[in-house]
Amino acid sequence: NAGVMQNPRHLVRRRGQEARLRCSPMKGHSHVYWYRQLPEEGLKFMVYLQKENIIDESGMPKERFSAEFPKEGPSILRIQQVVRGDSAAYFCASSPNTGAFGGETQYFGPGTRLLVL
């Protein structure tokens, strides 16, 4: 049973370019979460999605960042016009829908390391 898949594992972009990060949840998982790990800042929640719905985007920067989880295909975290401060590790996690709100275990992918030059 494959785990959470993320690609690319490493991504280099120049300032002003767009970054697209992909996440395929574990089989049978319908919830996807994105987290960002900035140097010296720890892991911070960005967004929580279910298929075709954004449930909680309270951690997303208001500009340049967007996320989707379409009916078919992986979840995408998109960063437009990247700046150096966007350099970080971006982790995707998935969980099953057990009905225990807040109780689902989130399993993480290997992360995408984004470097903005």
Added chain:
Amino acid sequence: AQKVTQAQTEISVVEKEDVTLDCVYETRDTTYYLFWYKQPPSGELVFLIRRNSFDEQNEISGRYSWNFQKSTSSFNFTITASQVVDSAVYFCAANTGKLIFGQGTTLQVKP
């Protein structure tokens, strides 16, 4: 709002020593869930344990054990007879629908 504090930034031990990583949480919820994750040098995040607030029984898994104390709002993690492969950053987290992480404790186990 929930908050998780890991006061120990870095811990260094010699192999075979026991080590305890502290985690203190704050919450107003009566039902909540706590987690520990390990981030080895390779960078991935590995799930270790999930604990719900209404089950105070402590848990042991091999060399790992967890002590959940509601009275002190703590969920500490002990590694017995540490090994070099235990060297990693360990994160405690609370789940409110999203994970709130502590700052992490870097554990270095020296041979």
